[in-house]
Amino acid sequence: MYVKYLQCYSCGKKFSRAHLSYHCSCGGSFEIIYDYAHLKEHITWKELRSRAFNHWRYREFYPFLPTDEVVTLQEGGTPLVQSSLEKNVWFKCEALNPTGSFKDRGTTIEISQAKAQNAEHIICASTGNMGASVAAYSARANIPCTIVMPRIHAPEKIAQMKHYGAKIKIVSGDYAKAEQYAYDLYQRKGAYLVGDYAYRGEGEKSVGFEILDQMQNVDFIISPVGNGTLISGIWKAIVEFKKVGLVKKIPKLIGVQASGCNTVVKAWKEKTKIKQVIPKTIASAIACGNPLDGAKAVDALQQSRGMGAIVTDKEILAARKRMSSQGIDAESSGAVAYAGYLKLKPRGKCVVLQTGHGLKDVSRY
Numbered sequence: 001m002y003v004k005y006l007q008c009y010s011c012g013k014k015f016s017r018a019h020l021s022y023h024c025s026c027g028g029s030f031e032i033i034y035d036y037a038h039l040k041e042h043i044t045w046k047e048l049r050s051r052a053f054n055h056w057r058y059r060e061f062y063p064f065l066p067t068d069e070v071v072t073l074q075e076g077g078t079p080l081v082q083s084s085l086e087k088n089v090w091f092k093c094e095a096l097n098p099t100g101s102f103k104d105r106g107t108t109i110e111i112s113q114a115k116a117q118n119a120e121h122i123i124c125a126s127t128g129n130m131g132a133s134v135a136a137y138s139a140r141a142n143i144p145c146t147i148v149m150p151r152i153h154a155p156e157k158i159a160q161m162k163h164y165g166a167k168i169k170i171v172s173g174d175y176a177k178a179e180q181y182a183y184d185l186y187q188r189k190g191a192y193l194v195g196d197y198a199y200r201g202e203g204e205k206s207v208g209f210e211i212l213d214q215m216q217n218v219d220f221i222i223s224p225v226g227n228g229t230l231i232s233g234i235w236k237a238i239v240e241f242k243k244v245g246l247v248k249k250i251p252k253l254i255g256v257q258a259s260g261c262n263t264v265v266k267a268w269k270e271k272t273k274i275k276q277v278i279p280k281t282i283a284s285a286i287a288c289g290n291p292l293d294g295a296k297a298v299d300a301l302q303q304s305r306g307m308g309a310i311v312t313d314k315e316i317l318a319a320r321k322r323m324s325s326q327g328i329d330a331e332s333s334g335a336v337a338y339a340g341y342l343k344l345k346p347r348g349k350c351v352v353l354q355t356g357h358g359l360k361d362v363s364r365y
């Protein structure tokens with residue numbers, strides 16, 4: 001195992017155990033720090049590429065995993081499909097994951113942990129995709145689960161959760177309210193809480209690992225930002241591959257948000273702290289008014305010398321249409337990165353994330 005310690009991203013305090021709590025007493029989120037010198041000695045491209053191309057190819061970069069406990073549905077290993085309209089764009093097709101979004105990469109880590117710790121019940125707040133993913137992996141691990149949803153329009157995702165046998169609790173208010181409800185339930189009943197916490201971020205790093213593995217000299221990686229867990233996971237992946245000597249050139253990250261929920265991009269632009277908003281956008285998977293990993297996401301934009309972009313719902317729908325016209329259908333939130341690309345038109349090789357499948361959101365196009 002290559003994990004050295006856990007560190008609070010806000011106050012810098014170090015912890016030795018993984019599952020102390022979900023955030024530091026100061027309110028900051030945790031980050032997992034590995035022994036990079038040790039990793040550097042053991043990890044080479046030759047070794048990595050001798051393994052199957054999927055999420056688990058990069059297993060040394062994940063936390064505390066007894067290999068026989070892994071709960072997997074063979075997530076990851078998604079293709080880069082070149083755009084037929086813009087020659088410098090490749091779509092990273094995350095819709096091809098087991099439940100139709102990249103969330104499966106974080107979920108395999110979280111549910112593996114839950115199983116290793118003999119969890120009896122799993123709880124998760126979600127705007128839809130995380131819940132569908134957690135429901136599938138909980139079913140696979142044979143652990144009952146409850147998904148807490150805000151009152152939003154997501155019938156396809158709720159249907160997915162039901163198919164996998166999850167219990168669904170709908171609370172009034174936005175995602176931040178659902179999150180609070182899930183956290184309270186965890187504190188009162190002691191269920192195993194999953195969500196945008198350290199383990200999930202560690203799992204979502206594999207989007208970044210795979211892009212670096214699949215393509216050389218990428219100039220930009222363009223990602224939607226909801227809670228900021230995905231983009232900060234991608235950034236951590238890039239930094240870690242650089243630390244262990246696997247890559248030299250670092251892509252710039254572009255984070256894209258909807259104009260009705262622009263917490264991270266606003267803080268990046270104005271160099272201020274993140275201010276909570278009440279989200280208002282059709283892109284429900286990124287409607288997170290109080291982004292848990294917002295500070296990390298702002299840093300990812302800054303440290304990669306990237307940038308933020310804000311797109312309107314109209315631009316998101318137009319991007320979705322333009323993607324479908326190339327044979328790749330994304331749910332609205334899954335077309336946000338492409339809308340950002342179309343707005344900024346950065347020059348250079350661009351990897352644009354298609355984060356969720358069009359079948360998850362069939363009424364808007």
Ligand SMILES: *Cc1c(COP(=O)(O)O)cnc(C)c1O
Nearest residue numbers: 129226227228229230285355356
């Ligand atoms: C979760 C999700 C996002 C946003 O990811 P964050 O980690 O919350 O920033 C974007 N698109 C889709 C389809 C998602 O499910």
